[in-house]
Amino acid sequence: MSSRERILGRVRRALADVPPGEDSPVERGYLRRHGEGGASKTVALLAENLAEYRALVHRCAVGELPGVVAGLLAARGARSVLVPAGLDEGWLARSDVRRVADRAESTPAELDRVDSVITGCAVAVAETGTIVLDGSPDQGRRRITLVPDHHICVVRVPEQVVSSVPEALERLDPRRPLTWISGPSATSDIELDRVEGVHGPRTLEVVLAG
Amino acid sequence: MSGTFVGMPAFPEAARAAVSDETLRGNLRHAxxxxxxxxxxxxxxxADWAQLREAGKRIKDHTLRxxxxYLVRLEESVTAAGGTVHWAADADEANRIVADLVKATGEREVVKVKSMATQEIGLNEALEAEGIRAYETDLAELIVQLGKDRPSHILVPAIHRNRGEIRDIFRREMGRWGRPAPDGLSDxxxxxxxxxxxxxxxxxxRAKVGVSGANFMVAETGTLVVVESEGxxxxxxxLPETLISVVGIEKVVPTxxxxxxxxxxxPRSSTAERMNPYTSMWxxxxxGDGxxxxxxxxxxxxxxxTLADEVGRQALRCIRCSACLNVCPVYERAGGHAYGSVYPGPIGAILSPQLRGTASEVDASLPYASSLCGACYEVCPVAIDIPEVLVHLRERVAEGGEAVRDGNKVLLRPAKGHAAERAAMRAARWAFARPGALRAGQRLASRTRRLHPRTLPGPGRAWTAGRDLPAVPSEPFRDWWQRTRGGRDGER
Structure with missing residues (x-):
């Protein structure tokens, strides 16, 4: 007998007390979102919660994006920036920092030598201060937002912002690789106290554009 | 489970050593x-925490039933998405599967995400025996691995170490495993x-093979979820080319x-965050990605x-948040090592004796490692009634009875060391069934009360080591009731 059959057999014997045909739907008495508020309130909450977890939050009109992005890269002193293939080229129009394409053959060690990365996002969650990446062309492969130490993420507001985790899951496609990011890398492993900055990007800048 | 804790003394002895360690107690209290x-x-x-907790409980119960x-569905979904599913009945089989998979890649080292399941099966030791080096990469796991230590907390395995101890371990050990600690490292x-x-x-x-666990597996889509903080x-x-995830079958959710x-x-229950810094879903x-x-x-x-026990199966709802450890007065004083398992604290006290059985001394002692105060139940985000399961397991230890081990029904014999308890319960049953005998006994106890010792002799000594023997009143309650007509005569 294979272990698969053995385990499934044990499960079925263990559940001998469950009446055949039992199938009770799970009641969901919880809220779809916490609190009401218009789009501007939701975006403000996103900014507040991102900042509380030490992300650096910037707000601008879409037209101002190229200037803001150029300013952030310059302030960081970045000499190179990773750019996903589908990123709006206009966002970098005002910056002369060297662009590095997200190529399948680039090794982790090569990515480690790039200073910054800039991406869009799939959705942002106001209640938790979270941005979610789904590997779309404007976000690139997961590794490019992981190895460089400085991540600039552009969120188009208000259309990419939802209030809550349930609303975010509704918008996401589980077949895509997803990364939920809430502030820069952190740890609570020393005396259960939170310290920012371990393996992922230690500086996360979120630009709320719109 | 693994042999990591073989030879572990029963909880009371291990706890006695731990509570006299002042550094340890200070570290645990602080954290x-x-x-x-x-x-x-x-x-x-x-605002809807109670409803979320109830829904979490129901989803898990529904899945378990x-x-x-759901396991078959999960297998189909994962396979359809390009993964390969293996089934491991026990720790040895899981370790063998992983070791063979790593060997097939030609690699001799793996990087690991913190995972309770691989701790439970002793994967690192099993890989070491096959000449494969497993590097723990979670900060607390790294501290434990470098310090040749054992984990003492589900979320923060190095909770028993303070910053000064961690600095010393890093300075001393990092060089042997790779890049040494920076000169003059502070705490x-x-x-x-x-x-x-x-x-x-x-x-x-440089890693080519990664090993992980998972917090959740979605049957409907085949998605695995890892919740973490550090990156x-x-x-x-x-980053690796090959990923091997070892996950307990109870981690599946339907949709x-x-x-x-x-x-x-x-996240709110474990690190008290609205959301943890990183959650990966694949x-x-x-x-071209990953x-x-x-x-x-x-x-x-x-x-x-564990699933076969209708009372105890609720322990499988656990999502390993560790909130129950953090509120437990026993854990706070005894620390995680005394539980003799990778699952310490209240959840460990009900999980370990079910996963491993109650044959060993330490496992038989775990259901007693509690004051039954109920704080664990109150904070549990999936509403596991830990006190209920503790009492249930105490009964199994003291009285024996039917249980399932390795898929087979077995009849457990009453554990040794509980003979006095059983005798006392039998005597109580006899006396409570005979009002005359009970009355005579109570009067005798009242009249001789000045002669009563403060502590019990013989096997009762352990019981009175930590508490006073209750004082017997000068008059039994029933005599008082009869004499004063239930207090109506106004006489005390």
């Missing part, structure tokens, strides 16, 4: 009190985190939508035996 207040605040922020169906948490970043980076960048999880899940409950309750493999090969090893190792 658990820090997180307690924060958790309460994070939970209070959510149809576990065969500031930020500097210690930086040292770990530098030490592990070279390992991440070491993302490194292990996305994508079910995640909306646990992604709200888990479904099989993705062309590992090209994905293996999922589904682990039983005592879980189906």
């Amino acid at each position: 658990t009190h820090t997180i307690r207040a924060k958790r309460a605040k994070a939970v209070a922020e959510v 149809h576990l065969d169906r 500031a948490p930020a500097d210690l985190a930086e040292a770990a970043r530098l030490h592990l980076r070279e390992k991440f960048l 070491n999880g993302r490194m292990c899940l996305t 994508w939508r079910d995640l909306e409950v646990f992604l709200q309750t888990l 479904t099989g493999t993705t062309d 590992p090209r090969v994905f293996h999922l090893v589904l682990l039983d190792n005592g879980r189906t035996d």
Whole structure:
């Protein structure tokens, strides 16, 4: 007998007390979102919660994006920036920092030598201060937002912002690789106290554009 | 479970040693009190916490009651998404599967994301025996691995270490495993985190094989979820070419939508955050992004035996948040090592004796490692009634009875060392069934009360070592009731 059959057999014997045909739907008495508020309130909450977890939050009109992005890269002193293939080229129009394409053959060690990365996002969650990446062309492969130490993420507001985790899951496609990011890398492993900055990007800048 | 804790003394002896260690007690008190207040605040922020908790409980119960169906569904989904599913009945089989998979890649080292399942089966030791080096990459796991130590907390395995001890371990050991600690390393948490970043980076960048567990597996879509903070999880899940995930069968949830409950309750319960810094979700493999090969090893190792117990099976709802450890007065004083298992604290006290059985001295003692205060039940985000299961397991230890081990029904004999308890209960049953005898006994006890010892002799000594023997009143209650007509005569 294979272990698969053995385990499934044990499960079925263990559940001998469950009446055949039992199938009770799970009641969901919880809220779809916490609190009401218009789009501007939701975006403000996103900014507040991102900042509380030490992300650096910037707000601008879409037209101002190229200037803001150029300013952030310059302030960081970045000499190179990773750019996903589908990123709006206009966002970098005002910056002369060297662009590095997200190529399948680039090794982790090569990515480690790039200073910054800039991406869009799939959705942002106001209640938790979270941005979610789904590997779309404007976000690139997961590794490019992981190895460089400085991540600039552009969120188009208000259309990419939802209030809550349930609303975010509704918008996401589980077949895509997803990364939920809430502030820069952190740890609570020393005396259960939170310290920012371990393996992922230690500086996360979120630009709320719109 | 693994042999990591073989030869462990029973909980009372191990706890006695732990409570006399003042550094340990200080470290634990500081850490658990820090997180307690924060958790309460994070939970209070959510108006529908009670409903989320109830939904989490129901989703898990529903899944467990149809576990065969959801496991088969999960297997189909993962396979359809490009993954390969393996089934492991016990720790040895899981270790063998993983070792063979690593060997097939030709690699001799793996990077690991913190995972309770691989701790439970002793995977690192098993790989070591096959000549494969496993590098722990979670900061606390790294501290434990470098310090040749054992984990003492589910979320923060190095909770028993303070910053000064961690600095000493890093200075002493990092050089032997790779990049040494920076010169003049201080004990500031930020500097210690930086040292770990530098030490592990070279390992991440060259890693070809990653090993992980998972917090959740979605049957409907085949999606696995890892919830973490540091980014070491993302490194292990996305940089290597081969990813092997070892996951307990109870980690499956039916639908994508079910995640909306646990992604709200888990971070607030464990690190007291609205959301943890990083959550990775992957479904099989993705062309050009992340590992090209994905293996999922589904682990039983005592879980189906636990499932067979109608009272005890609720322990399988556990999402490993560790809130119950942080509020437990016994854990706070005894620390995690005394529990003799990778699962310490209240949840460990009900999980270990079910996963491993109650044959060993330490496992038989675990259901007693509690004052039954109920704080664990109150904070549990999936409403596991830990006190109920503790009492149930105490009965099993003291009285014996039917249980399932390795898929077979067995009849457990009453454990040794509980003879006095059983005799006392039998005597009580006899006396309570005979009012005359009870009355005579109570009067005798009242009249001789000045002669009563403060502590019990013989096998009762342990019981009175930590508490006073209750004082017997000068007049039995029933005599008082009769004499004063239930107090109506106004006489005391």
